Amino acid sequence: xxxxxxxxxxxxxxxxxxxxxxxxxxxxxxxxxxxxxxxxxxxxxxxxxxxxxxxxxxxxxxxxxxxxxxxxxxxxxxxxxxxxxxxxxxxxxxxxxxxxxxxxxxxxxxxxxxxxxxxxxxxxxxxxxxxxxxxxxxxxxxxxxxxxxxxxxxxxxxxxxxxxxxxxxxxxxxxxxxxxxxxxxxxxxxxxxxxxxxxxxxxxxxxxxxxxxxxxxxxxxxxxxxxxxxxxxxxxxxxxxxxxxxxxxxxxxxxxxxxxxxxxxxxxxxxxxxxxxxxxxxxxxxxxxxxxxxxxxxxxxxxxxxxxxxxxxxxxxxxxxxxxxxxxxxxxxxxxxxxxxxxxxxxxxxxxxxxxxxxxxxxxxxxxxxxxxxxxxxxxxxxxxxxxxxxxxxxxxxxxxxxxxxxxxxxxxxxxxxxxxxxxxxxxxxxxxxxxxxxxxxxxxxxxxxxxxxxxxxxxxxxxxxxxxxxxxxxxxxxxxxxxxxxxxxxxxxxxxxxxxxxxxxxxxxxxxxxxxxxxxxxxxxxxxxxxxxxxxxxxxxxxxxxxxxxxxxxxxxxxxxxxxxxxxxxxxxxxxxxxxxxxxxxxxxxxxxxxxxxxxxxxxxxx
Amino acid sequence: xxxxxxxxxxxxxxxxxxxxxxxxxxxxxxxxxxxxxxxxxxxxxxxxxxxxxxxxxxxxxxxxxxxxxxxxxxxxxxxxxxxxxxxxxxxxxxxxxxxxxxxxxxxxxxxxxxxxxxxxxxxxxxxx
Numbered sequence: 001x002x003x004x005x006x007x008x009x010x011x012x013x014x015x016x017x018x019x020x021x022x023x024x025x026x027x028x029x030x031x032x033x034x035x036x037x038x039x040x041x042x043x044x045x046x047x048x049x050x051x052x053x054x055x056x057x058x059x060x061x062x063x064x065x066x067x068x069x070x071x072x073x074x075x076x077x078x079x080x081x082x083x084x085x086x087x088x089x090x091x092x093x094x095x096x097x098x099x100x101x102x103x104x105x106x107x108x109x110x111x112x113x114x115x116x117x118x119x120x121x122x123x124x125x126x127x128x129x130x131x132x133x134x135x136x137x138x139x140x141x142x143x144x145x146x147x148x149x150x151x152x153x154x155x156x157x158x159x160x161x162x163x164x165x166x167x168x169x170x171x172x173x174x175x176x177x178x179x180x181x182x183x184x185x186x187x188x189x190x191x192x193x194x195x196x197x198x199x200x201x202x203x204x205x206x207x208x209x210x211x212x213x214x215x216x217x218x219x220x221x222x223x224x225x226x227x228x229x230x231x232x233x234x235x236x237x238x239x240x241x242x243x244x245x246x247x248x249x250x251x252x253x254x255x256x257x258x259x260x261x262x263x264x265x266x267x268x269x270x271x272x273x274x275x276x277x278x279x280x281x282x283x284x285x286x287x288x289x290x291x292x293x294x295x296x297x298x299x300x301x302x303x304x305x306x307x308x309x310x311x312x313x314x315x316x317x318x319x320x321x322x323x324x325x326x327x328x329x330x331x332x333x334x335x336x337x338x339x340x341x342x343x344x345x346x347x348x349x350x351x352x353x354x355x356x357x358x359x360x361x362x363x364x365x366x367x368x369x370x371x372x373x374x375x376x377x378x379x380x381x382x383x384x385x386x387x388x389x390x391x392x393x394x395x396x397x398x399x400x401x402x403x404x405x406x407x408x409x410x411x412x413x414x415x416x417x418x419x420x421x422x423x424x425x426x427x428x429x430x431x432x433x434x435x436x437x438x439x440x441x442x443x444x445x446x447x448x449x450x451x452x453x454x455x456x457x458x459x460x461x462x463x464x465x466x467x468x469x470x471x472x473x474x475x476x477x478x479x480x481x482x483x484x485x486x487x488x489x490x491x492x493x494x495x496x497x498x499x500x501x502x503x504x505x506x507x508x509x510x511x512x513x514x515x516x517x518x519x520x521x522x523x524x525x526x527x528x529x530x531x532x533x534x535x536x537x538x539x540x541x542x543x544x545x546x547x548x549x550x551x552x553x554x555x556x557x558x559x560x561x562x563x564x565x566x567x568x569x570x571x572x573x574x575x576x577x578x579x580x581x582x583x584x585x586x587x588x589x590x591x592x593x594x595x596x597x598x599x600x601x602x603x604x605x606x607x608x
Numbered sequence: 609x610x611x612x613x614x615x616x617x618x619x620x621x622x623x624x625x626x627x628x629x630x631x632x633x634x635x636x637x638x639x640x641x642x643x644x645x646x647x648x649x650x651x652x653x654x655x656x657x658x659x660x661x662x663x664x665x666x667x668x669x670x671x672x673x674x675x676x677x678x679x680x681x682x683x684x685x686x687x688x689x690x691x692x693x694x695x696x697x698x699x700x701x702x703x704x705x706x707x708x709x710x711x712x713x714x715x716x717x718x719x720x721x722x723x724x725x726x727x728x729x730x731x732x733x734x735x736x
């Protein structure tokens with residue numbers, strides 16, 4: 001097969017040119033040749049066409065081999081140049097070879113030409129390939145974002161790519177002129193040395209991390225992938241400073257969070273509403289009494305142990321927060337594993353996705369039980385004291401009022417006794433004095449009774465059959481019942497036993513029943529019903545009559561005050577209801593009254 | 609002072625009624641003294657007198673704590689009734705109460721001339 005050869009031939013002799021081409025064709029080249037014999041022609045040919053080879057005669061009038069070589073070199077083309085000459089001195093030959101010609105031949109020795117051409121073409125091909133490799137390598141080195149180091153075993157870098165200067169700030173020359181340990185952060189010296197030793201032993205190093213000190217003094221975290229080859233180490237090195245710092249930030253943030261969670265007396269919760277999954281911190285579990293590891297569930301698990309009285313407002317507050325209305329901060333009771341309801345302050349904050357759906361909510365749980373209970377206790381105590389004070393004040397007014405009316409009477413009567421001369425009048429006055437004394441006695445007795453209820457702290461209780469005690473009261477009142485022809489129904493279930501103070505119970509029953517009899521309606525037979533119904537806690541005693549009733553709008557607020565009577569009944573001293581109320585309250589209950597004038601009255605006595 | 613023709617005592621304390629009467633008789637300031645055991649009887653009588661166009665009392669001594677209708681309820685009814693007559697009847701509260709709220713309440717009625725605490729000396733009535 002013919003080898004194509006594009007030949008540029010600088011030659012003034014047609015005969016020599018033909019001889020030369022024939023020689024090449026004989027050797028198997030298919031020669032396409034352009035012959036030039038002036039500098040202008042040569043320049044034009046180099047500019048316009050591609051050539052595999054330039055052959056030039058040494059002697060050309062007005063031109064010549066030296067000039068041809070210069071033009072080729074000037075063009076920058078890497079094409080082999082062979083000089084041919086009829087006569088050429090040794091000196092000239094050496095000189096032109098030095099100038100860059102690949103070879104020279106004598107015209108009488110053209111038979112050697114094909115071998116020379118073959119060799120030179122192969123070498124030219126080699127040179128082109130090497131250059132291409134070099135270019136590729138240079139390009140890769142220059143465009144790499146990662147740093148590339150080629151280091152020698154002598155402790156010096158041999159080659160670094162441009163990325164090195166960008167990242168570390170040192171020029172290539174600076175990098176190559178200093179021992180590479182000079183760049184290593186002092187704290188990483190030992191580990192780096194260890195790696196170098198491994199490389200010496202032939203190990204490939206992957207993802208080794210150390211720090212380099214940059215030209216500006218800052219520190220860079222570098223990740224090395226290094227492979228030893230021959231007497232060199234080839235490294236691709238990535239700047240991972242940002243990643244390391246970001247990780248450090250995350251680690252610190254996590255550590256901060258962990259410390260806060262551990263150090264806080266609050267429990268922490270973290271909830272994913274979509275799946276109702278929640279994380280509860282150890283302290284949270286401790287507060288609620290949950291085991292350290294057992295799965296608890298989501299918020300639903302918490303709502304199941306929320307105090308029923310608090311559930312509605314808690315759910316409302318959570319819903320409002322999840323809908324983006326205001327903060328979530330609620331005080332409510334949760335049942336701990338021990339079965340005790342404790343007060344907690346629960347705070348939280350949700351985050352939402354673009355569609356406005358809550359995706360996550362986290363917050364704290366603070367035990368406020370002690371404070372809450374103390375506060376409630378305080379409020380209770382305050383109300384109690386307040387109530388007690390009011391009663392005391394009221395009581396002192398009553399004492400003053402009642403004693404004053406009697407003593408002023410006594411002093412007035414005594415004055416008249418002194419002033420009058422009539423014996424009959426004196427005797428009349430003494431009679432008055434007697435009745436005042438009797439009233440005073442009664443008053444003091446009643447006041448005593450009130451005081452004893454108010455001051456007795458430990459009232460004894462026993463189990464009493466309510467039905468039996470109603471019967472007892474009815475027996476005591478039988479005279480009054482008989483004289484009025486009253487009908488009394490004791491509907492109390494004989495099974496009902498209540499824990500109460502015996503004398504209070506008798507006094508309460510006696511008072512209400514006698515009241516009902518006393519204020520019976522003149523135009524109809526007195527009918528009283530006594531019953532007892534169960535309540536949420538304890539019992540409700542009912543005493544219902546069809547008597548004259550009480551105008552509650554008018555007298556309601558004063559009904560249980562001392563010395564209030566509302567009917568012109570001569571028996572009414574106005575103390576009965578007051579004492580009864582005190583007794584009922586002393587037992588922890590209360591009294592409710594329903595009444596309409598001319599229809600009747602119902603008293604409800606609550607007995608816990 | 610010209611002698612009163614009629615003076616009312618409204619008080620449930622029988623002894624006190626008796627004593628007041630004695631006291632007033634000694635002062636010779638009135639021709640008749642009427643006693644009522646509580647406010648309701650007094651108001652009913654007053655209403656009756658107005659209907660019959662009979663002479664009304666010239667002065668009322670009123671207790672506060674009474675059964676059936678106390679002094680304050682009496683005053684409420686009185687204010688309604690007095691629109692039917694022109695006479696100004698001075699009313700004195702006579703009570704054993706030393707509670708400040710009773711005194712303050714008494715001041716809110718223009719018909720109440722004074723609030724007196726038992727025992728009272730009515731001799732000032734003969735001077736005025």
